[in-house]
Amino acid sequence: MVKAFNVPQADETAEEDLKIIGKPFRRVDGRAKVTGQTRFADDVHFPRTAYVKLVRSTVPHARIRNIDFSGALAMHGVLGTLTGDELPEPFGIMPVSEDEHALAIDTVRFVGDPLAAIVAVSEDIAHAAALAVKVEYELLPTISNFDDALATPEPQIHDYADDGNIHKKVSLKFGDVEQGFDDADLILEDNFFYEGSNHLALEQHSCLALTEDDDRVTVYSSTQCPHYVHRALAKTLDIPGSRIRVIACSNGGAFGGKSDPFNHEIVVAKLALKLGRPVKITLTREEVFYCHRGRHPVQMHLKTGFRKDGTMTSQHLRTTLDGGAFGSYGVASTYYTGALQTTTYKLPNYWFEGARAFTNKPPCGPKRGHGTPQPRFGYEIQLDKAAHVLGIDPAELRLRNLVEPNTITSNWLRIGTIGLKECIDAVVKGSGWKKRYGKLPEGRGLGLACSAYMTGAGLPIYWNHMPQSGVQIQLDRSGNVAVFCGETEIGQGSDSVLAAVVAEVLGIDLKDIRLCVGDTDLTPVDLGSYSSRVTLMVGLAAKQAAERARDKIARAVGEHMELPQEALVFADGQVFPAHDPDKGIAFNEAVVIAESRFGTLGTTGSYIPPRAPGRFRGAGVGPSPTYSYSASVIEVEVDSGTGLYDVQKIWMAHDIGRAINPVLALGQIEGSIYMGLGEAVMEEQAFRRLPKRLSPALVHKMPSMLEYKSPGFHDMPEIVSYMIETNDERGPYGAKEAGQGPLLPIMPALANALFDAVGVRVDQVPIHPEMVLKALHEKQNGREARVGPHKFPDIDYGEPLIVRTPEQGGDGRATDDPKSKRKGLRSASGTMKERDDALKEKSSATLTTD
Amino acid sequence: MPSAQNGNGAGIPQGMTAAVLTVNDDMYPVVFPTHHTLLEVLREECKLTGTKHGCELGECGACAVLVDGEPVFSCLQITTDVIGKSIQTVEGMQNGNDLHPLQETFADLGAAQCGYCTPGILMVAEALLAKETEPDDEQITEALSGNICRCTGYNRIIEAVKWAAAKRRGDDWRPDEALFMGSEIPR
Structure with missing residues (x-):
């Protein structure tokens, strides 16, 4: 019998007295990473491993006439070959664009597109044999970029495209856009271009598969999303998912580049099943450039209306995405070039039009910031231009437009906490903005830009009602706590977040x-390390599982001590009454008491994001439990004789909600700054095209790490990072994301700083010194001091979907799309069939968290 | 004196080499294709997978090891040229079960995120610290200019090297608190 005591409840003090959360601690995998113990995919060795090389297309677009393996098969040590006809089932990360085959069937679509595989006893032999394969092609016209695709509807790279070679078209109109422009005192229209770039993760993709039984296969891979690989393997190998085990090894960097299921993963799994021995592939750096899935090259036309006081009345954004040869995440990427435009500043009326083209190049996909850095680049530069025209300080102009907390944007995104004002204040004060902006000597300048990013996508990639993250905890009577979760460590520190949350709740040492993570046989599903979702979703699932474990132990120990369970505190490896800490018992003794009382101990936790208010087609892209915010000031010095510029210092303030581990969070902020700087200054996934009459060739300009420029030790400026803690109720312990958001302000802040320094605009990235020089020459010659695109393609985006804004009294649905009135289940993700099935199941209500 | 056997002798096929490598003071008897680089032999024959590859063209520095104390990109190093020399890899950095100061500071300061470039950077930094007890930013930058890291943004790595150098000297210097908790927010 539990007696009632008048004692302080443990929960009341717990929040203030955190032992691990918020403190800098060594990452739980830190020792393994500095000793070489971390096992990346290519570090996995099994006896009798055979090695695979992919035969890749040497032409950009062609039908395959014939593949001659005779030379390869004559080589000693070659074990076999594989072609696409043995893997006929298509796959692709988005259910709406399952357009890939593990090996090309009939048609190759870019230089590097795999069309056959060779497996041999050594990598050397596989390589030599792959080179000996003779392929006959029947060439098709080369479609080299967006404008080319628009002008060349035939032949179609994929026959399911919305229109010719335009893969996807989107037009979403929120509010009265025309009235908004009529109300404006100033309308700015600008064209921008953002070049594509590669993730350049240092680890090349690697994958090893081995069989255990007739039809069981285990796949070790460098993947960010083992769950999606699991699904793709089940589909393409045509065996039940229950017989496929995917183990995601720690990734040697990923940045979005390892979040698709890949053809090489399917090929090695298939070959392992054929050969009955372990089969491995590790891509070369050149092949990684062909896998790509990097930043889409995006052209933008941005039209925004301002009142004299700097507030905005309306915006019309048009984008084009050069998608490469496959869908990948491209449908989502297309929506993302418009979706988050409303999350920083109030835009009462907003029209977004986007289109993605198929082209004969490696497929683009998600890279850190996924689709949002490009429009953010244009937007923040245009705000700078508006500030100058209106005579308002650029920081002040932004402050006047800030989105209010706990509101819904014109495109139906729910904003919770917003620390953007604090972010702007911090970088303005830190950089001495008010005294220095516009007042530095010629050649030196400051630029400011801001951004927002999602903390996890609100919807899964494929439509379902299951948790997006699951955690299982097993308590051992030794006091050891085993935590199982499908999350994948890609360097961002997800293992440390998971361990920290559990250790905090149970009051034990890290x-x-x-941890047992990223293993589809052993761990509950977590969707993967993408969309900045892990800290929040895994964190909350872990918290729930740990709290359930704590409560169970507390109940047993409470009974044992004749105390209410609420009176017990879990801290420092002890379980003790809050009012009498000396009466405590060790955590492992508490587990023994609980196990004696309840039997074997285990708990689970799961997380599903709250439902978003938008109900129109396309509303599935953009919602997030909460948004992070960033503001940055960059200081630059320009040599006006050469156009060379030097980024001298970067101030960054990031609304992180709360830092679970400040050292790791700062690492994410700094890493984002670094990667943004790379895109701003030098990185480009560019292609070489010969004149059409000479050759159809379209090849990667620089598929090596030396030629593809990325910033080195010499290129990094001093960084000052401020973490703004807004303590969001929707995040674990208040946490938001940190791994992507701080990348976004860097490119526009640099462009704005160059303007402050020498009065020229460069409306494209990367910003090469010769562009600065050219703009300076234009300025000297009395022409517009600007380098950037002068026109935007003439595209028919189709009839817009009209959505009334919350301000207009809308209900989140489109007014002109009868289909979208169907029970609010349409979204940009999921096939219609899956959605219909989900509707039939009717299991939604019980699982939705709010 | 270790020796190499190349081709036909003692049952070694043409194009293969048999040798004993000295890695982290341990002896590794290995048989490998003669054209294979030190990177390949370390990873595939010695099973010392701590040494990484990012390009196999000498462009990223992930494969750096020390040969007779000098940093070498093992992906460009023909193995037959280092037989009989002292090779050091990340697996040999620890002192017993204790981490090397560089390993400690890299782990504690977040100078290793994904950890893939880390072994190469640690080896190059180790060679620097063997020569310079108190390297400055410029010397560290210069020494590590052949290494690429895609996660950290480099600045933390420089601070971690300085911190390790200080620990080695017995100096209690440590990186600015801003690197642990963020810069103080200006009010």
Whole structure:
């Protein structure tokens, strides 16, 4: 019988007295990473491993006439070959664009497109044999970029495209856009271009598969999303998912580049099943450039209306995405070039039109910031231009437009906490903006830009009602706590977040936690390390599982001590009454009491994001439980004789909600700054095209790490990082994301700083010194001091979907699309069939968290 | 004196080499294709997978090891040229079960995120610290200019090297608190 005591409840003090959360601690995998113990996919070795090389297309677009393996098969040590006809089932990350085959069937679509595989006893032999394969092609016209695709509807790279070679078209109109422009005192219209770039993760993709039984296969891979690989393997191998085990090894960097299921993963799994021995592939750096899935090259036309006081009345954004040869995440990427435009500043009326083209190049996909850095680049430069025209300080102009907390934007995104004002204040004060902006000597300048990013996508890639993250905890009577979760460590510190949350709740040391992660056989599903979702979603699932474990132990110990369970505190490896800490018992003793009381101990936790208010087609892209915010000031010095410029210092303030581990969070902020700087200054996934009459060739300009420029030790300026803690109720312990958002302000802040320094605009990235020089020459010659695109393609985006804004009294649905009135289940993700099935199941209500 | 056997002798096929490598003071008897680089032999024959590859063209520095104390990109190093020399890899950095100061500071300061470039950077930094007890930013930048890291943005790595150098000297210097908790927000 539990007696009632008048004692302080443990929960009341817990929030203030955190032992691990918010403190800098060594990452749980830190020791393994500095000793070489971390096992990346290519570090996995099994006896009798055979090696695969992919035969890749040497032409950009062609039908395959014939593949001659005779030379390859004559080589000693070659074990076999594989072609696309043995893997006829298509796959692709988005259910709406399953357009890939593990090996090309009939048609190759870019230089590097795999069309056959060779497996041999050594990598050397596989390589030599792959080179000996003779392929006959029947060439098709080369479609080299968006404008080319628009002008060349035939032949179609994929026959399911919306229109010719335009893969996807989107037009979403929120509010009265025309009236908004009529109300404006100033309308600015600008064209921008953002070049594509590669993730350049240092680890090349690698994958090893081995069989255990007649039809069981285990796949080790460098993937960010083992769950999606699992699904793709089940589909393409045509065996039940229950017989496929995907183990995501720690990734040697990923940045979005390892979040698609890949053809090489399917090929090695298939070959392992054929050969009955372990089969491995590790891509060369050149092949990684062909896998790509990097930043889409995006052209933008941005038209915004301002009142004299700097507030905005309306915006019309048009984008084009050069998608490459496959869908990948491209449908989502297309929506993302418009979706988050409303999350920083109030835009009462907003029209977004986007189109993605298929082209004969490696497919583009998600890279850190996924689709949002490009429009953010244009937007923040245009705000700078508006500030100058209106005579308002650029920081002040932004402050006047800030989105209010706990509101819904014109495109139906729910904003919770917003620390953008604090972010702007911090970088303005830190950089001495008010005294220095516009007042530095010629050649030196400051630029400011801001951004927002999602903390996890609100919807899964494929439509379902299951948790997006699951955690299972097993308690051992030794006091060890085993934590199982499908999350994948890609360097961002997800293992440390998972362990920290569990250790905090149970009051134990990080060293008493054993993690088992990223293993589809052993761990509950987590959708993967993308969309900045892991800290929030895994964190909350872990918190729920740990709290359930704590409560169970507390109940047993409470009974044992004749105390209410609420009176017990879990801290420092002890369980003790809050009013009498000396009466405590060790955590492992508490587990023994609980196990004696309840039997074997285990708990689970799961997380599903709250439902978003938008109900129109396309409303599935953009919602997030909460948004992070960033503001940055960049200081630059320009040599006006050469156009060379030097980024001298970067101030960055990031609304992180709350830092679970400040050292790791700062690492994410700094890493984002670095990667943004790379895109701003030098990185480009560019292609070489010969004149059409000479050759159809379209090849990667620089598929090596030396030629593809990325910033080195010499290129980094001093960084000052401020973490703004807004403590969001929707995040674990208040946390938001940090891994992507701080990338976004860097490119426009640099462009704005160059303007402050020498009065020229460069409306494209990367910003090469010769562009600065050219703009300076234009200025000297009395022409517009600007380098950037002068026109935007003439595209028919189709009839817009009209959505009334919350301000207009809308209900989140489109007014002109009868289909979208169907029970609010349409979204940009999921096939119609899957959605219909989900509707039939009717299991939604019970699982939705709010 | 270790020796190499190349081709036909003692049952070694043409194009293969048999040798004993000295890695982290341990002896590794290995048989490998003669054209294979030190990177390949370390990873595939010695099973010392701590040394990484990012390009196999000498462009990223992930494969750096020390040969007779000098940093070498093992992806460009023909193995037959280092037989009989002292090779050091990340697996040999620890002192017993204790981490090397560089390993400690990299782990504690977040100078290793994904950890893939880390072994190469640690080896190059180790060679620097063997020569310079108190390297400055410029010397560290210069020494590590052949290494690429895509995660950290580099600045933390420089601070971690300085911190390790200080620990080695017995100096209690440590990186600015801003690197642990963020810069103080200006009010």
